[in-house]
Amino acid sequence: xxxxxxxxxxxxxxxxxxxxxxxxxxxxxxxxxxxxxxxxxxxxxxxxxxxxxxxxxxxxxxxxxxxxxxxxxxxxxxxxxxxxxxxxxxxxxxxxxxxxxxxxxxxxxxxxxxxxxxxxxxxxxxxxxxxxxxxxxxxxxxxxxxxxxxxxxxxxxxxxxxxxxxxxxxxxxxxxxxxxxxxxxxxxxxxxxxxxxxxxxxxxxxxxxxxxxxxxxxxxxxxxxxxxxxxxxxxxxxxxxxxxxxxxxxxxxxxxxxxxxxxxxxxxxxxxxxxxxxxxxxxxxxxxxxxxxxxxxxxxxxxxxxxx
Amino acid sequence: xxxxxxxxxxxxxxxxxxxxxxxxxxxxxxxxxxxxxxxxxxxxxxxxxxxxxxxxxxxxxxxxxxxxxxxxxxxxxxxxxxxxxxxxxxxxxxxxxxxxxxxxxxxxxxxxxxxxxxxxxxxxxxxxxxxxxxxxxxxxxxxxxxxxxxxxxxxxxxxxxxxxxxxxxxxxxxxxxxxxxxxxxxxxxxxxxxxxxxxxxxxxxxxxxxxxxxxxxxxxxxxxxxxxxxxxxxxxxxxxxxxxxxxxxxxxx
Numbered sequence: 001x002x003x004x005x006x007x008x009x010x011x012x013x014x015x016x017x018x019x020x021x022x023x024x025x026x027x028x029x030x031x032x033x034x035x036x037x038x039x040x041x042x043x044x045x046x047x048x049x050x051x052x053x054x055x056x057x058x059x060x061x062x063x064x065x066x067x068x069x070x071x072x073x074x075x076x077x078x079x080x081x082x083x084x085x086x087x088x089x090x091x092x093x094x095x096x097x098x099x100x101x102x103x104x105x106x107x108x109x110x111x112x113x114x115x116x117x118x119x120x121x122x123x124x125x126x127x128x129x130x131x132x133x134x135x136x137x138x139x140x141x142x143x144x145x146x147x148x149x150x151x152x153x154x155x156x157x158x159x160x161x162x163x164x165x166x167x168x169x170x171x172x173x174x175x176x177x178x179x180x181x182x183x184x185x186x187x188x189x190x191x192x193x194x195x196x197x198x199x200x201x202x203x204x205x206x207x208x209x210x211x212x213x214x215x216x217x218x219x220x221x222x223x224x225x226x227x228x229x230x231x232x233x234x235x236x237x238x239x240x241x242x243x244x245x246x247x248x249x250x251x252x253x254x255x256x257x258x259x260x261x262x263x264x265x266x267x268x269x270x271x272x273x274x275x276x277x278x279x280x281x282x283x284x285x286x287x288x289x290x291x292x293x294x295x296x297x298x299x300x301x302x303x304x305x306x307x308x
Numbered sequence: 309x310x311x312x313x314x315x316x317x318x319x320x321x322x323x324x325x326x327x328x329x330x331x332x333x334x335x336x337x338x339x340x341x342x343x344x345x346x347x348x349x350x351x352x353x354x355x356x357x358x359x360x361x362x363x364x365x366x367x368x369x370x371x372x373x374x375x376x377x378x379x380x381x382x383x384x385x386x387x388x389x390x391x392x393x394x395x396x397x398x399x400x401x402x403x404x405x406x407x408x409x410x411x412x413x414x415x416x417x418x419x420x421x422x423x424x425x426x427x428x429x430x431x432x433x434x435x436x437x438x439x440x441x442x443x444x445x446x447x448x449x450x451x452x453x454x455x456x457x458x459x460x461x462x463x464x465x466x467x468x469x470x471x472x473x474x475x476x477x478x479x480x481x482x483x484x485x486x487x488x489x490x491x492x493x494x495x496x497x498x499x500x501x502x503x504x505x506x507x508x509x510x511x512x513x514x515x516x517x518x519x520x521x522x523x524x525x526x527x528x529x530x531x532x533x534x535x536x537x538x539x540x541x542x543x544x545x546x547x548x549x550x551x552x553x554x555x556x557x558x559x560x561x
Contacts, residue, residue, distance in 0.1 A: 179319070180438040181472060183332075186323065187435040188476050190330040190399040196315040196323075264475045266468065272475055279477055290315055303311050 088152050092139050095221040098154065104139065107154040111203075112222060115156075118206045121216070121232035123224060130215045131167060132231050134159040135238075137220065155203075156219045157240035168214050174245040175268040177285045185270075185283055189292050196292035197299060199306060204287035208237040208247030245286060252284060259305060273298070322396075324560070331560055333396025338389055345386060352391035353384055354545070365441060398556045403433030405478050407469060409485045409524070410536040411462035413444070413454035417540070424448045426458035427539030429555070430465060432473075436555050438465060441539035450504050453512075455492035459485060459526065460515040466524050482522055486529040493526050 088103035098104040115121065126132070135156055142151035163169050189196050201207070214234045224230060237244040256271045257263070261282065264270030273280040278295035280302060289306075293299045315323050324331040342348050363385055370378045408431045417425040423446070429439040440461075448454035466483050473480060487493055495505060496516050518524055537543060538551040 180469075182319070182321075183437045184432065184469065184472055186330055186332065187399050187432045187437045188405070188473075188478075190325075190401045190435070191403055191405050191433055193401045195325050198312045198315045198318065200310065200312055202310070264472070266471050267475070270472075270475060274477075281476070285319065288318065290318060292315075307311065 087149050088141075089149060091141050095137050098137065098139055099221050103152050104154060107139075107152040108137065108156075108222070111154050111156055112219070114203045114206060118203070118236055120206050120236040120238065121234050123227060123230045124215075124233050125227070126229055126231050130213075130231065131162075131164065132215045132217055133162050133168070133241075134217050135219050136240075155239055158214075158216050158238040160240040160242050160244075163214075163242050168212055169241070169243045170212065172242045172246055174249040174286070177267065177269040177283055181267050181270065182283065182285070182290075185281065185290070185292075188281075192294055194292050194294050194296075196290050197303070199289040199291070199303070201287055203239075205239050205244040205248050206236050208244060208249075208251050210234050210237050210241075210243065210247060212243070214241065248287070249284075256282065273302075327401075329398060329400040331396050331398055333394065333560065335393050335396075338393040342386060342390055342393075347383070347386045347390065350383075350387050350390060353387035354391060365443070369443075392559075395557055395559050397436055398558045399435045400556075403435065405433055405473070405480075407432055407466065407473070407480055407483050409462045409466045409483065410529070410534065411455070411458040411485060411487050412534060412536040412540050413448075413451075413458040414540045415448060415451045415454045418443055422447055424454035424457075425540050426454070426461060427536045428458060428462040428465060429536050429539065430462075430469060431535075432469075434556065436557075438469065439539060440465075446509075449507070451489060452491040452495060452505065453508055455487060455489040456495055456508065456515070457512050459487050459492060459496070460512045463515045463518050463524055467518065470523065483524040485524045485526045486534070487526055488529050488531055488534050490528060493528055496526050 088101050090101070092098035092101065092104055098108065135158055138155050138157050140153045140155075141149045142153055144150045186196070215231045216234060216238065217231060218224060218228070234241075237247050253263070253268075253271070259273075261271040261273045261280075264272060269284045271282040271284070273282075275295070275298065278293060278298060280291065280293040280295075280298040282289060282291040282302070291299065291302055293302075314325060316325075317323065320334060320337045322333050322335055324333075339348075342350075363381065367378055367382050367385070409428060410430075411426070411428045413424045413426045415424050416422045424444045425441065426444050427439075427441045430437055444454065444457055446457070448457060462485055466485060470480055470483060494500070496519050499513070499516065515526075519526055531537075535551060535554055538548065538555070543551070
């Protein structure tokens with residue numbers, strides 16, 4: 001399998017970069033705050049205050065509760081940067097709305113970058129004989145446990161309901177793990193005293209190969225400026241296509257089988273690798289992968305082959 | 309593909325892997341449910357209305373035509389959920405991997421169509437890995453029949469788990485299946501065909517076949533040690549708590 005695991009590169013480089021950004025931002029805000037304090041301090045004399053600051057009813061400034069030099073504090077500045085400045089708090093209803101918002105624009109761009117990396121599609125001229133499936137943006141905010149918004153996620157999806165059986169898709173069934181099987185794996189792991197690990201792919205379905213010829217419209221808001229009337233021919237599956245889960249499962253399972261795993265006897269989503277006494281178990285649940293081994297080095301080996 | 313580290317959150321299950329075991333809870337999901345129905349500030353209830361785990365299932369049967377009484381019952385369940393939001397399954401490490409199945413039925417539990425409720429649970433070592441509590445698909449004429457049907461279901465689940473465990477290099481045979489009805493146990497040994505049992509359908513005799521093959525072994529258990537009552541019968545508060553504790557459903561400390 002040739003899953004493009006570019007995210008690792010991101011992982012290696014990003015922490016440093018983002019640290020730098022954070023550090024410089026903090027400095028920047030500190031300076032800004034210092035400036036504010038200095039300016040305010042120079043305004044302590046009532047005569048220096050702007051006209052609007054003077055009370056129209058002749059109340060003396062001594063009656064003001066709190067330190068007037070601090071100005072109006074709405075919220076903690078550092079929290080403000082974390083929560084509001086880098087994440088949008090709204091979920092846009094339409095593309096037009098999303099395009100207005102910088103954060104959402106970045107999120108959409110990020111999704112399209114994944115397409116570039118995975119070589120999902122190619123631009124071809126429109127032909128009347130092609131059945132073209134529409135595309136649509138889906139906007140979701142990711143929440144953490146306390147219900148705070150941590151991430152804006154934009155994803156382009158195909159309108160799978162327009163697909164016709166026999167033309168755009170054939171088989172769609174993909175096996176899914178039973179919850180009991182997962183409980184059993186957890187129980188087995190704690191009995192044998194080994195730890196389980198988790199892996200995920202931001203856009204798993206974009207890795208599945210497509211056998212049929214499927215054509216989709218250009219994503220709304222991101223049309224090619226040279227050929228706005230062209231359409232995309234898919235090489236990989238898109239979210240929303242009926243065959244997407246199946247082709248992803250096929251790709252993942254063939255990859256695992258090539259790497260010396262065997263499929264579980266009845267559970268088709270369990271993959272096992274045995275080495276002497278040790279055993280490596282990989283359970284897949286659509287795009288989530290959990291794995292664990294009695295020997296920690298097998299886990300590390302697996303993580304590295306999955307990451308390319 | 310990116311590595312996310314240790315398994316902590318999967319399909320709504322919050323998983324804590326510790327040195328001496330694993331703790332699985334659904335606190336987050338529980339809170340979301342309470343928030344959705346604006347029950348976040350409600351008082352906590354110590355037990356669900358009828359003290360058994362089937363209450364959700366019973367309420368769900370009235371979804372077509374719900375009445376006010378059902379609303380109160382559901383609210384009671386939500387209040388109970390609030391009380392046990394931090395409860396979860398505790399999987400201690402290091403127990404021996406042996407499988408036990410428990411089965412029980414209440415005869416004619418449903419007051420409307422007189423079908424029985426079957427309950428089973430399966431413990432690997434002492435860890436609760438699978439359970440079910442469900443109204444049976446057919447009307448049973450006697451307790452034996454009801455128990456016999458559940459034991460059959462329980463056996464099917466045992467067979468699945470047996471095969472699954474073979475993938476994990478655990479090979480088990482003669483898996484004990486605990487049943488508290490001696491007549492049902494005897495029926496698995498000899499196909500006595502008298503007026504009360506002769507009509508039992510062939511598919512339920514599937515259990516006999518697997519006992520003969522030695523895949524599982526049916527054993528008697530007295531009512532004191534029967535864990536599965538929590539899934540089938542309304543219980544007194546103390547007994548309810550006791551069984552809940554025996555199934556290793558605990559609050560994280």
